[in-house]
Amino acid sequence: MTDTTTRRIAKDALYDGFATIGRALAAGRRAEIVELLAQGERSVEQVARELDQSVANTSHHLRTLARAGLVGSQRSGTHVRYRLASDDVLELWAAVRRVAAAQLEGFDELATGYLGARDEVEVVDRDEVLDRLARGEVLLVDVRPVAEYAAGHLPGAISVPPDRLELLDDLPADRDVVAYCRGPYCVYADDAVRRLHRLGRRAMRLEDGLPEWRRANGPIAVGG
Amino acid sequence: MTDTTTRRIAKDALYDGFATIGRALAAGRRAEIVELLAQGERSVEQVARELDQSVANTSHHLRTLARAGLVGSQRSGTHVRYRLASDDVLELWAAVRRVAAAQLEGFDELATGYLGARDEVEVVDRDEVLDRLARGEVLLVDVRPVAEYAAGHLPGAISVPPDRLELLDDLPADRDVVAYCRGPYCVYADDAVRRLHRLGRRAMRLEDGLPEWRRANGPIAVGG
DNA sequence: TCGCTGTTCAAACCGTTGCTTGAATGTCGA
DNA sequence: TCGACATTCAAGCAACGGTTTGAACAGCGA
Structure with a gap:
């Protein structure tokens, strides 16, 4: 294998890494979770109730977010409290909102539909x-x-x-x-x-x- | 249908909208494209060559990015020149990199593997x-x-x-x-x-x- | 008009992912 | 130790998405 192909593979792997951050935000329910956790920590059950989702599914999404490093968790008694991993995540989320509002086709209709x-x-x-x-x-x-x-x-x-x-x-x-x-x-x-x-x-x-x-x-x- | 369920649906739709921004960055090859276009505009063929990807696939990815509003394009003679849609996208990409570097498990290994x-x-x-x-x-x-x-x-x-x-x-x-x-x-x-x-x-x-x-x-x- | 080149489209394959259901795990209080 | 409760796991289904291939569709120059 040539040197340039091994570099190619390593580069692809690195950018696949970046992409896991994008993938974490690639589902609407997870986006809602991030927005909610931006308010403060929550238990799985609290998140699930606010999203109108099953607890199992919510737990699943939280795990995905945790794998990508966007949220962290901490056991406190029988509950597990989830929170955003850092302020960087808050800024990432703000950047996503800004781009969506400014560039995404049809965004205004979506916003008006809800708000x-x-x-x-x-x-x-x-x-x-x-x-x-x-x-x-x-x-x-x-x-x-x-x-x-x-x-x-x-x-x-x-x-x-x-x-x-x-x-x-x-x-x-x-x-x-x-x-x-x-x-x-x-x-x-x-x-x-x-x-x-x-x-x-x-x-x-x-x-x-x-x-x-x-x-x-x-x-x-x-x-x- | 009750009022709260219609709101739920509208909220989900809005956040699915936010998620399309995340989805656009959810593939490694598209992340590479964004990084490349941050350098300046390129034709499909130029992008494809730099990524070692087929032109068809590259065009496909560019379309996905364009649908999400991250890139814009402009015909110039026989070429189509693609570019990032705005500086907001640049900041979004920087935020993704920052979160990945700070929070993503195993990121250091990926970076070292390439760099x-x-x-x-x-x-x-x-x-x-x-x-x-x-x-x-x-x-x-x-x-x-x-x-x-x-x-x-x-x-x-x-x-x-x-x-x-x-x-x-x-x-x-x-x-x-x-x-x-x-x-x-x-x-x-x-x-x-x-x-x-x-x-x-x-x-x-x-x-x-x-x-x-x-x-x-x-x-x-x-x-x- | 014809052919050339750059770009896009369409279909197909296959792996991935979101959500559901039902069971398993783990922690606390009695 | 047992039972109750919060959370996670595992399996399965349907839908989606990345890539390849081959064909279609521009603009441009002759």
């Missing part, structure tokens, strides 16, 4: 929110399950869990509302903003979710 | 090279095919194509040598550094390749 028409939902970015918060112009609303709120939220944010959106109706009416949730493709904040609009209030969503906020070293408050 | 033992090859980063260049301490060597050198290279770099490494033997001996090529997983620079070592010279490789350098807004010279 609803988004042109009616005003978006504000990190800096603007910090700015207007400091001036006391806005009310921050965290639209995620209480457990996630407790694990960390934006300072001053009020918890309005997605299954209790009626709490929005009693919010003090003196300020505009900025809602945020898990990330740019999380429905909760959109639902909240639309409900507030129907009440005749001014409301918008934060561009980022909590993981992006944390990743950008935004201030975080913990607890109840 | 050889790397602990003997000293690495310098962008800032240090700029620094030492400014002080006239180093000789820069561009170890890529002449066409790529002509399309853009680091200012002051001498072209030493990978198939003419013997040119290294006549380099002025008054300075250390820094070699670079296509990227962190490109063999050319390593080959050059090893050859210089055998000549008893001090040599190292630049951490980045030209695409990363350009992406970081490093200075570029054209022609020559």
Whole structure:
């Protein structure tokens, strides 16, 4: 065998290695898992419930992700807690989302199908929110399950869990509302903003979710 | 059908969309194509030759990448020139490499298999090279095919194509040598550094390749 | 128009993978 | 030690995807 063919084989093997990272993200259910674990660690059963998948299948997917090095796990008593392996994975996932949003044919239809028409939902970015918060112009609303709120939220944010959106109706009416949730493709904040609009209030969503906020070293408050 | 199931379906569809980006990178040959196109545009035939693949198969892969929005194409006479769709794709690819290098089990063996033992090859980063260049301490060597050198290279770099490494033997001996090529997983620079070592010279490789350098807004010279 | 070249298409083969089902493993509390 | 519960394993099916082969389809130059 010539030297160039052995190099060829080694090169193919190396790039097959890179490809296992791609393959790990090549299934929709696994993509959902990554997005979910970006929120914090979960047990297999928690993941399965949130994805509407069988526990066996979920475990299988988690193993695939673990083999590719994207997630790690840790036994804690009878449960096994899974989490993203590192912040690199978070950035990889953000890069995937960015490319999909910018380049993927038909992506807008998919996003609208899940999130609803988004042109009616005003978006504000990190800096603007910090700015207007400091001036006391806005009310921050965290639209995620209480457990996630407790694990960390934006300072001053009020918890309005997605299954209790009626709490929005009693919010003090003196300020505009900025809602945020898990990330740019999380429905909760959109639902909240639309409900507030129907009440005749001014409301918008934060561009980022909590993981992006944390990743950008935004201030975080913990607890109840 | 209940409202939550329609949402479930729409969510799955959205994440299947994200997954098509992952699927595009889920084959080793396509990963090689992305890395190659990061160097600049190529025709199908050029890509096929560099990958040692049939033209038909290469065309097939390029179509897959195009469907996912990662590459674009443009007819120019009898050729079709393919290129990466945007800088987002470059960053996505960089994120994949980073995760693989940091997290993927067995990656080091794969890398060593292709590139050889790397602990003997000293690495310098962008800032240090700029620094030492400014002080006239180093000789820069561009170890890529002449066409790529002509399309853009680091200012002051001498072209030493990978198939003419013997040119290294006549380099002025008054300075250390820094070699670079296509990227962190490109063999050319390593080959050059090893050859210089055998000549008893001090040599190292630049951490980045030209695409990363350009992406970081490093200075570029054209022609020559 | 014809032939040449670069590119794409279509079909077929075969290995891989996502999901389901049912059983096995492992850990904790009684 | 036993039973309950969370997780993993194994087998099987249907669908998908990478590669090969051979043919079809442009543009271009004569």
